[in-house]
Amino acid sequence: MMAHELTTADGVPLRISLERALLRSRIRAALLVVPLMAFLLFAFILPIFDMLYRSVENTIVAQVLPETVIALQDWDETGDALPDEAVFKTAVADIQAAFKAKTLGRLARRLNYEKPGMASLLRKSGRRSLRITEAPWSEQLIKIDRKWGDINIWRLIKRESDHLTESYFLAAVDMRLDDLGAVNWQPENRQIYLQLFWKTVWMSGLITILCLLLGYPVAFLLATLPLRTSNLLMVLVLLPFWTSLLVRTTSWIALLQTEGVLNDLMVVVGLISDDGRLQMIHNKIGTFVAMTHILLPFMILPLYSVMKTIPPSYMRAARSLGATPFTAFVRVYLPNTVSGIGAGSILVFILSIGYYITPALVGGRTGTFISNFIASHVSETLNWGLAAALGVILLALVLALYLLYDRIVGIDNMKLG
């Protein structure tokens, strides 16, 4: 047997030698991709997960009030007695240490998300706590601010002493924990995020449909006209695509505002009176118009690339077999473009759901999206936990819709070009 196996010059069986050579080339190929993979991992995937983790991360209470958190473990928060003197003593010591280490401010901001008033309570208590050097601890702390005699303050500190918290996610769906730790709806006049998610989804859906209705005929023209004319048309599609987003958005403001071009024109023509100028911007209409215009190329381009591959003979064949133009279109042409419709729609929808500059500028008070609030929590209120929780929900929503799309249309059918 051995004698029959082919070997290389140095006696290694050919099969093994071949495998080694293939492995080497595979490793070499993998090495070429390594830089990109490493870049993606460190510049994209890890930061995203780090940001997402902030939606549940909650180490601050245990960091700033370490001894108090331990002392509170034996306290029964369901009863109606304040923690005992020993807890107050450790709390005073923790607050004093935190004030000196300048970490009290961060704790104040964190707890204020849960209970308005905690910020000023902690800030006020920081410097003044230095005066307390001996018993009675509780009496003196309550003298600084009588809120320290409120049992709910202590319940809050104990509740938020875990390293993970659900409160950002609860806040992101308009809920909160009450003083006893039970999940409740926010008061009605503070509920905002659920309806924003819903508004973002349905408005994005409608924008997608508008893009499809407007983009389909354009893509059809592009694909069927003679090359010279279609190239010119293509430039008209691409030109706005290359123009700055802000420029396009502000041009819509100039066109649509009540003293703007369109209203002026309608007044001159006599369609509307000077007092009856239409409000077409700073509301939902503004968002629909501007977003549809901005996202239109993302619908036209995939549609065009698919339509380009459909031989004109198909339609001719259908007509010659007796189909009306409408039947030929519905039964022959349209089914052939489904992959383009799918690609364009999912592209426009996902882009639209995450847009924030355009809705912020033209949306007014009714046409803004959830992403506007994520942006404001990141850059203005610095509540990154809530921003992350809202982001996670948005990401989950997009993934769910993507899976739904895969189930109905099939992701293999998608064509981007």
Added chain:
Amino acid sequence: MRLLFGSSALAMGVVLGAGTALAVDLTVVSWGGAYTASQQKAYHDPYMAANPDVKIINDDSAAEGLAKLRAQVESGNVTWDLVDMVASDAITACDEGLIEEIDPDSMLAAAPDGTPASQDFFAGTLTPGGTNCFIPQIVYSTTFGYRTDAFEGEQPSTIADVFDLEKFPGRRALEKKPIGNLEWALIADGVPGEQVYEVLNTEEGVDRAFAKLDTIKESVVWWTKGAQPPQLLADGEVVIASAYNGRLFSAIAEKNQPIAMLWDWQVFDLDGWVIPKGTPNKDAVLEYLMFATDTQRLADQAKFISYGPARYSSGPLVGNHADLGIDMKPHMPTNEANAKTILNFDYVWWADHRAELDERFNAWLAK
């Protein structure tokens, strides 16, 4: 010849070496546009002229200052040396431990008459909300402008007029935030200015403010960027708008728009410097600040933009506009005629209630 060449190369090397040892690039973050330009002319240019080793690089990302600063400090990669911030953001940054503490008397220049800095800056402005990381430069105000061609006869002159759609019909522009608007609503509803926060501190008081805002809600365009309200006024989109006073000044005096100021219950706020924790150039920054926040420099800035210097001693030195030549004093929010009724933000109150009122305000807007 060779000797000569060698020694001159050596001399050159010494000069270069000395140059690089001392040269510092300071990255200063501010708001861009006319505001950065005013700082460039009043602070940066004279400082660089006197200190050729220092090069000041402007970064216009103050609008995202807080978030970017936090990201830099948390990642330990601080590339900013000095950041321009409004006081409320400086309170947050100081609480979060993102910026350096300030000792005014050792770090800032005294007034020409010897008054120490801690006494010369407007009372309380060095310690907004009880923090001590902030060096105020200017007092700016959020106040109202109205179109002079919008109303026949009587012109609006009080906050109550802003909320009076019958007497002064037309759309208003307000900032898309509860801060300021709630206070004005209460004042328009008859609450004395001094008691605004007392009233807001109760649930009924907040309800009352929102109820007053309800009366004009359908006629309000909400703005988010400072450049928007003067534009809305100029386009005739609105007839009355709240705006930063400097932006209104520029629309009125520099662009000759038919707009007039309505100073009643203007809301004072502060803008100033903070030093990011962990800047590698802290010494150079402090040296720069000693110069850039002195009495004359703060007064100089008012030549280029109509914001009031935050020092008592700078007030009398405010002169004429650098290009227009008009006297800037009547355009200062701190001017006596303009400052008959003023509202100071209660930062501590807002720190407690901002989150819940933001939510309530946005829920109210969406309805």
